[in-house]
Amino acid sequence: MGRKASKGARTKSGRLSRSKLALMERNPAPDYIVERRDLFSFVTPTKGPDGRHGEIDQDVCDGIGQLHALGLLDGHGLDPKDMRDCARFFGEHYWTRYRETAPKTGKYERTDKSVSAWLGESAADRRFDRMDEALRGYERAVLMSLVVDTAWGDEIIPWAQSLIDEALLSRGRVRKGVVRFPDEHDRAMLQACVRGLCLLVDGGLEMRRAA
Numbered sequence: 378m379g380r381k382a383s384k385g386a387r388t389k390s391g392r393l394s395r396s397k398l399a400l401m402e403r404n405p406a407p408d409y410i411v412e413r414r415d416l417f418s419f420v421t422p423t424k425g426p427d428g429r430h431g432e433i434d435q436d437v438c439d440g441i442g443q444l445h446a447l448g449l450l451d452g453h454g455l456d457p458k459d460m461r462d463c464a465r466f467f468g469e470h471y472w473t474r475y476r477e478t479a480p481k482t483g484k485y486e487r488t489d490k491s492v493s494a495w496l497g498e499s500a501a502d503r504r505f506d507r508m509d510e511a512l513r514g515y516e517r518a519v520l521m522s523l524v525v526d527t528a529w530g531d532e533i534i535p536w537a538q539s540l541i542d543e544a545l546l547s548r549g550r551v552r553k554g555v556v557r558f559p560d561e562h563d564r565a566m567l568q569a570c571v572r573g574l575c576l577l578v579d580g581g582l583e584m585r586r587a588a
Contacts, residue, residue, distance in 0.1 A: 413437060416550050420446045440523050440533040440541070441465060444567075447544035453571050460574040463508070463581050468524030470505040504581055511580025516573035519566050536566040 406414075417437045437443050441464045444450055450457040512520065522534045533541065539559040542552055 410434065412553060416545060416552060417443070417446055419548065439465070440527065440537040441468075443533070443541045444537060444570075447541060449540060449544060449567065450571065450574065453575065455575060455578055459578050460571075463577040464520065464524045464574055466501075466581070467505065467508050467512075467520075467577055470501060471521075471525050474502065474505050474509075504583070507582075508577050508580040511576045512573055513576075516569050516576060519569040520573035520577070523570060536563040537570075539563050540567055 405411075414433060417433055420433045420436055422433045423436055433446075435442075437446050441461050445457050445461040448457075450460050453460075523537055527534050535557070536559070539557045540563055542556045543559055545552060546556070
């Protein structure tokens with residue numbers, strides 16, 4: 378006989394189990410997460426592996442996610458979700474691939490990338506390399522400011538934050554703190570970001586082998 382399956386967080390009806398609810402009551406979400414959930418309560422959460430909708434935290438946890446949730450990546454000929462996911466993939470793998478070299482260089486030019494001598498290059502490494510080769514110039518700097526420089530905290534780069542605040546205000550929602558309306562420079566940054574996202578999506582596609 379196999380080992381008995383452990384109880385999940387939800388019952389068969391889809392409701393949270395009593396133990397999970399008790400744990401959540403003992404460890405409530407921080408105030409800034411509760412505020413963010415309220416601001417973006419109009420967002421339909423992405424379905425998890427179990428097919429159920431969870432909290433919206435994963436959808437709006439960063440600048441690129443909030444731009445996507447507010448429709449600011451729509452209308453450019455590509456699936457906005459693919460644009461968001463490619464940006465997150467690039468940001469998450471940037472430090473893994475460049476590890477110790479990137480922070481020391483202080484610039485966005487290519488340096489020798491780290492490769493595990495034990496595992497070698499993975500499919501994710503090769504996908505990142507294609508994206509890395511495709512992303513150049515001003516678009517690279519703008520996109521890096523959004524998904525690399527401010528990817529490890531709740532801070533969002535000011536040009537993106539101003540656009541997010543404006544889009545929230547159009548829905549009758551106001552973020553706590555100082556709100557700055559976007560200017561032409563901020564809007565130009567968004568357009569450069571979108572161009573960079575298009576390059577990432579295209580670069581992330583695996584090249585077909587010739588027949």
